Amino acid sequence: MDLALTALFAWAVSGRRLLRVRRVPAWKSATVGVEGADSYTAFGYANPTRRVLAGVLHTQAELREVMMEENGRDDGAGPPDPADPGWEEAAAHLRYASDVMEVVETYFYRPALGVFMAVVTAAKRLQSGRLDAYLLYMLIALIAVIAVVTALA
Amino acid sequence: MSAALPIPVIQLLQVLTVALGAPGVTGVIARVEARLQGRRGPRVLQPYYDLAKLFRKEALAPEQASWFFLAAPLIAVTCYLTIPLLTSYGLPPGYMGDILGGGFLLSLASFVVATAALETGSPYAQLGSSQAKTFSAITEPVVLFVVFTVALLTGTDLPYALAATVRSSAGQIIRPAHLLAAAALFMVILHETGRIPVETHTGTNEFGMIEEARAFEHSGPYFALLKWGSELKQLILFTILANVFLAPWGLASTQRAGAVGLAIVALLAKACAVGCVVAVIDNSFAKLRLFKITEFVSGAFLLAVLGVFTLYLGGG
Numbered sequence: 001m002d003l004a005l006t007a008l009f010a011w012a013v014s015g016r017r018l019l020r021v022r023r024v025p026a027w028k029s030a031t032v033g034v035e036g037a038d039s040y041t042a043f044g045y046a047n048p049t050r051r052v053l054a055g056v057l058h059t060q061a062e063l064r065e066v067m068m069e070e071n072g073r074d075d076g077a078g079p080p081d082p083a084d085p086g087w088e089e090a091a092a093h094l095r096y097a098s099d100v101m102e103v104v105e106t107y108f109y110r111p112a113l114g115v116f117m118a119v120v121t122a123a124k125r126l127q128s129g130r131l132d133a134y135l136l137y138m139l140i141a142l143i144a145v146i147a148v149v150t151a152l153a
Numbered sequence: 154m155s156a157a158l159p160i161p162v163i164q165l166l167q168v169l170t171v172a173l174g175a176p177g178v179t180g181v182i183a184r185v186e187a188r189l190q191g192r193r194g195p196r197v198l199q200p201y202y203d204l205a206k207l208f209r210k211e212a213l214a215p216e217q218a219s220w221f222f223l224a225a226p227l228i229a230v231t232c233y234l235t236i237p238l239l240t241s242y243g244l245p246p247g248y249m250g251d252i253l254g255g256g257f258l259l260s261l262a263s264f265v266v267a268t269a270a271l272e273t274g275s276p277y278a279q280l281g282s283s284q285a286k287t288f289s290a291i292t293e294p295v296v297l298f299v300v301f302t303v304a305l306l307t308g309t310d311l312p313y314a315l316a317a318t319v320r321s322s323a324g325q326i327i328r329p330a331h332l333l334a335a336a337a338l339f340m341v342i343l344h345e346t347g348r349i350p351v352e353t354h355t356g357t358n359e360f361g362m363i364e365e366a367r368a369f370e371h372s373g374p375y376f377a378l379l380k381w382g383s384e385l386k387q388l389i390l391f392t393i394l395a396n397v398f399l400a401p402w403g404l405a406s407t408q409r410a411g412a413v414g415l416a417i418v419a420l421l422a423k424a425c426a427v428g429c430v431v432a433v434i435d436n437s438f439a440k441l442r443l444f445k446i447t448e449f450v451s452g453a454f455l456l457a458v459l460g461v462f463t464l465y466l467g468g469g
Contacts, residue, residue, distance in 0.1 A: 003228065
């Protein structure tokens, strides 16, 4: 409703110009021939945040030499091998990598995992698959219930 | 004696005050800034002429952009015009929505504009969008903490409850929690309105732009709406600062036409006064490096957190 009012106002002051939109290429540079990707990647968009919150996220960034792939793009081909002939030209390519540390995972889930696995191991030992062991658990449970009921009565 | 105005008329007046006053406030700031620099400066009415000119220009859009690119300016302006309805600025009744509601609408508008900038395929608009969102990640918690301070001071999160508390005694004005929250809010406002030390709003270097760069690919009526939206946001934020925190005097307490008229004049005068302070800051400090802005907004965050702590530790 409000949106319709705003649209109506914009239409009233600008008339047909509002709806007659001409499509043009997005402005990248005044120089002809500047090519580049058409949009930020999700990684690139969030990179300033990763840098700004480095204290909280424990951001680690590194710049290293990698081999150029055939198609001219960096596909993560790994570090150059000096044994290859002509590796210096092929390695004239840098790769920027940045990663954050998952604080909750490092300081909460990983320590908790050890305790949790110990509990799982103990529980596994109980579930041996032997029928007489299960009957024994049921007997223990029955005695425990009777003991509790007797104590409460 | 003047007659009492019906509430729908008052609500409409609030929206009209903000809608029509906002470019004027921008004009006053530009004029004051120019005078401080020894220039004659543009006319106070220049922003209105700019908007009128842009509304008459042809609209262009990047080839790949979807309908959202064109809808975003309309949605943003609608958000900004809804806030005066929610939290009445100086005019009764101001109890329909709270500060948090206004904050949500401001965030929605900023999100919509940032998303539209991402749609363009222009590296500069996307750069501005990315940078704006980076620093919003810190300023939005500041606004939340300011709201917490208000809530602890008054027991509500209604802006007018705080205004009434501040008016109630002189002691309330110098309460540390109140002063810290007001200072934090002022720093957020400098960031949100794209002023020094965060951004040179008249600058031409794309890499230093945050607010301004997002609208790069919009043109004609759509650019006019975005520009008008920034001016609306500026007036809304100045009003929150002046009418709720710093000088909650001159608000209308009755629905009489005289009181309402006085409140409108007081509102615009106070916004211009805040604008003059902002212009002086603009002329006295240098712009911070991009990654130094973090320290500025973190400083605001620290002040807001300190405000909440002083209340709990008994000092506020």
